[in-house]
Amino acid sequence: MVGATAATIQPRLISSFVGNCCNTRSTHNLFRYNPGKRHVFMQQSRPFTGITNFLFNKRNTDELQNSTRKRLKPGKLSPRRPVPDHILKPPYVASKKPPGIASGPEVHDEMGIECMRASGKLAAQVLQYAGTLVKPGITTDAIDQEVHQMIIDNGAYPSPLGYGGFPKSVCTSVNECICHGIPDSRELEDGDIINIDVTVYLNGYHGDTSATFFCGDVDDEAKKLVQVTKESLDKAISICAPGVELNKIGKIINAHADEYRYGVVEQFVGHGVGRLFHSDPVILHYRNNERGRMMLNQTFTIEPMLTMGSIRPIMWDDDWTVVTEDGSLSAQFEHTILITENGAEILTQC
Structure with a gap:
């Protein structure tokens, strides 16, 4: 979601998926989890009653202690970008109902798996391109413009756009932003880190991925946080296979973060x-004893968020942007994976 300017030359990729093999089934009944028992991943309306450690306080001082880096401030938003009528849109775009977590796992037949591979590949290509735009002086809104155009040029819909009222086509989370940063007029600065979260809806299937990128000359501490976050995702994927307990994902991520004294959101x-x-x-990234096992041909995301300091999140007044309480850096990586007979296939890689 960044770029020097919108004038950056953009590749026009053609989706490798040929034909319309994927018929969208009727959507499951969407519901919100009981906040006292379940967790959230995208956005829920305030308040987060019953979720411990979730705060809505105002941001503190502009300057961070022992750092020259200033805290993030919201910029100006551009108008919502249009999507051509011929592009298939997910059901929530036209619905006024608040989104939630649908009951039942995503387990696919052979045709569905091919559809997931196609959407995952496109998401990975878009994310790779978005990362090449990251440089000092580009706005996150310019990244959104490029991502939006590349997705619709490939006949897909940018999944975040209109999801629960989210106003943009991609999430851009800079420095202390844990997740769901809204692209705006803020220019990236030398030394920033930025997570770009891309999801595409292609032929009725979503492919979801994110990565954290360096902007200019990033200090060693920030680089280490990003490296360890990526390693934690890789380690989690490596243990995935049919029948494996889902809680092993959180245990291996938390253990790796502990080695470097990082927090897990x-x-x-x-x-x-x-x-x-x-x-x-629901995939928890911290130690837990939740029940559930991985299923053959199932698809889900793993997306650990690690911080250098507090794991207590604060939400901005836009009801989306979530930052660390103390302004410490946060990094995130995400892949969509398919559980196979031999382990896990990463669908969101080029």
């Missing part, structure tokens, strides 16, 4: 993904 989670943007299972 608990309030935002991975999720089933496929014909629906968010469904069961």
Whole structure:
């Protein structure tokens, strides 16, 4: 979601998926989890009653202690970008109902798996391109413009656009932003880190992925946080296979973060993904004893968020942007994976 300017030359990719093999089934009944028992991944309306450690306080001082870096401030938003009528849109775009987590896992037949591979590949290509735009002086809104155009040029819909009222086509989370940063007029600065979260809806299936990129000359501490966050995702994927307990994901991520004394954000989670943007299972990235096992041909995301300091999130007044309480840096990586007979296939890689 960034770029020097919107004038940057953009590749026009052609989707590798040929034909319209994927018929969208009727959507599951969407519901909000009981905040006292379940966790959230995208957005819920205030208040987060019953979720411990979730705060809505105002941001503190502009300057961070022992740092020259200033805290993030919201910029100006551009108008919502249009999507051509011929592009298939997910059901929630036309619905006024608040989105939630759909019951039931995303388990696919052979045709569905091919559809997931196509949407995952496109999401990965878009994310790779978005990362090349990251440089000092580009706005996150310019990244959104490029991402939006590339997605619709490939006949897909940018899944975040209109999801629960989200106003943009991609999430851009800079520095202390844990997740769901809204692209705006803020220019990236030398030394920033930025997570770009891309989801595409292609032929009725969502592909969801994100990565954290360096902007200019990033200090060693920030680089280490990003490296360890990526490693934690890789380690989690490596243990995935049919029949494996889902709680092993959180245990291995938390253990790796502990080695470097990083915090693991608990309030935002991975999720089933496929014909629906968010469904069961809920993937917790911290130690837990939740029940549930991985299923053959199931698709879900793993998306750990690690911080250098507090894991207590604060939400801005826009009801989306979530930052660390103390202004410490946060990094995130995400893949959509398919559980196979031999382990896990990463669908969101080029």
